[in-house]
Amino acid sequence: RPNEEHPYLVMFTSGMSDLPMTVPPGQEAWRYAELVMHLPSDWKHPKDGELDPAYLWPRRWLKTIAHQPHVNKSWLGRPAAIVSSADPPQPLGTNTKMTCLLLVPDFANLSTPLKRDDGNVTHFYTVVPLYTEERDYE
Numbered sequence: 001r002p003n004e005e006h007p008y009l010v011m012f013t014s015g016m017s018d019l020p021m022t023v024p025p026g027q028e029a030w031r032y033a034e035l036v037m038h039l040p041s042d043w044k045h046p047k048d049g050e051l052d053p054a055y056l057w058p059r060r061w062l063k064t065i066a067h068q069p070h071v072n073k074s075w076l077g078r079p080a081a082i083v084s085s086a087d088p089p090q091p092l093g094t095n096t097k098m099t100c101l102l103l104v105p106d107f108a109n110l111s112t113p114l115k116r117d118d119g120n121v122t123h124f125y126t127v128v129p130l131y132t133e134e135r136d137y138e
Contacts, residue, residue: 002041009039011058016066017122021075032122033069033076035062035103057093061101062127076125080104082135089132098129102138 020031044055089099107126
């Protein structure tokens with residue numbers, strides 16, 4: 001929840017790191033990951049009973065991205081990855097013109113890897129919504 005230290009709503013996955021991703025040789029330290037998204041402090045959270053579709057797209061996209069590496073036997077990659085909503089890109093939700101998502105691992109002190117009891121590490125990818133023009137620029 002938003003507070004003075006972190007004036008934004010934080011949504012994150014839990015369970016994506018229950019299974020390892022299929023990583024290329026040399027990237028074994030990146031087998032486990034979760035996703036984090038920072039939203040405006042007044043964002044309506046579905047757990048508060050807010051089911052307005054305009055506010056559900058972050059949750060839907062976090063779930064979609066979390067499943068893809070396991071379904072496709074792949075990984076999220078690094079140093080960063082971009083996920084597009086469609087081809088051509090379409091708005092992520094009804095209340096935004098953003099069309100893509102930038103995934104940044106262990107982003108700028110907003111998240112740090114978590115040492116697991118099994119000796120592995122779970123990395124946190126910060127998910128940042130982008131406009132098509134930002135994706136094209138990148």
